[in-house]
Amino acid sequence: MTSFADRTKRRLRDELLDAAQEAVVAGGYDGLRMAEVARRTGVSRQTVYNEFGDKWGLLEAVAARETERFLLDVNTAIAEQPDPIDGLRAAVERALTLASENPLIKAALSQPGSDQASQLLTTRGQQVLELAHLRLGAHVREHWPEVPAEDATSCVDVALRVVISHIVTPGPPPAAVADQLARVLSPFLAQKRGLAESRRLYL
Amino acid sequence: MTSFADRTKRRLRDELLDAAQEAVVAGGYDGLRMAEVARRTGVSRQTVYNEFGDKWGLLEAVAARETERFLLDVNTAIAEQPDPIDGLRAAVERALTLASENPLIKAALSQPGSDQASQLLTTRGQQVLELAHLRLGAHVREHWPEVPAEDATSCVDVALRVVISHIVTPGPPPAAVADQLARVLSPFLAQKRGLAESRRLYL
């Protein structure tokens, strides 16, 4: 049994993140006030600092949690496809669709005074990238063990960066981007799998 | 906003009560172990004592919470009847039916080593009685303001004691008991309301 204290700690963190996320969605990075987050969860300001270090730490934690949820959803999309190429296409499309509807991402990209928040996806995007690599990588290795680990990593990396770019700078609709990426990457995967005779070549 | 600490306190209490109730249902009063309750909620034994004083306090708290829930249900049965006599009948029937299905009551009355727990409904039943008076009284005053407060109290008291007796010592089926009580009490209510011409007299 996990101790009551542990569960309480996790719940505190979660409620603080809820309040912070709400604030960011409503007013961007500038609208995020440490004192307000504390007040809303019924806790002292100091407690927020104890938990997240500083304002940037709080924002990162919000982003990390949302990223986890996001990736969980994308992973289920992958899980529905038996073929890696189809999985890639499905994941990309799902990710771009989700992103376009996600209030936190929208706020980070469009809210006034959110130049800082948007950096979580660009110049300071290591955290999100790493998390995504971790979760997607594990999922891919589990679902398509026939794809060599190194190649999977390469594909995930390329796709990830392209997807993030499309989130930050929207272009064609999700399905089109997904198709494009699948077309571009499938020969690499096919070759690596020794499946030149595959029924899917897209060339 | 309620403070996080307050909410945590309430949650702790609730989880302790959950564990205790489960233990009583499974093993009666004797099966209720303070150490086990603590272990199951992931807290020290001392914390349980801090919260409830002693084992009897814990049992009373379990009973009080369950009584509240029970009465909430009975009150909704009352609320569905526009006429006080019908309300009385409905409440009695609902209460007896609920009681016959309630695991906690069943355990208190039948589990080996539950002579203590059963006292919550008999020799040490003040708490339950008072709670029921409080909740039912308020509800009756609210729904049938035409019934004088004192008369309502009398009726509630009589009905309550009869119902508890039937819970402790089951007799005829709920509907029969409900009819009996309605028949016995309706003349009193009708007379008090100056409604001798009422369409319902049951005599």
Place this chain on the structure above:
DNA sequence: GACACTCTGTCCGAACACTTGACACCGGCA
């Protein structure tokens, strides 16, 4: 009858987390 065992109930010091109030610092603004 002596003994071990289990559970209740109490005590107390250590550890821990949260609160409170104060302060330095910074940028925007009248």
Place this chain on the structure above:
DNA sequence: TGCCGGTGTCAAGTGTTCGGACAGAGTGTC
């Protein structure tokens, strides 16, 4: 320039929980 609202840090104070120890009651066993 001085005020104001915000961030970030600090130390002291508070409250709660933990852990371990202990006495006492009841039960079963040899």
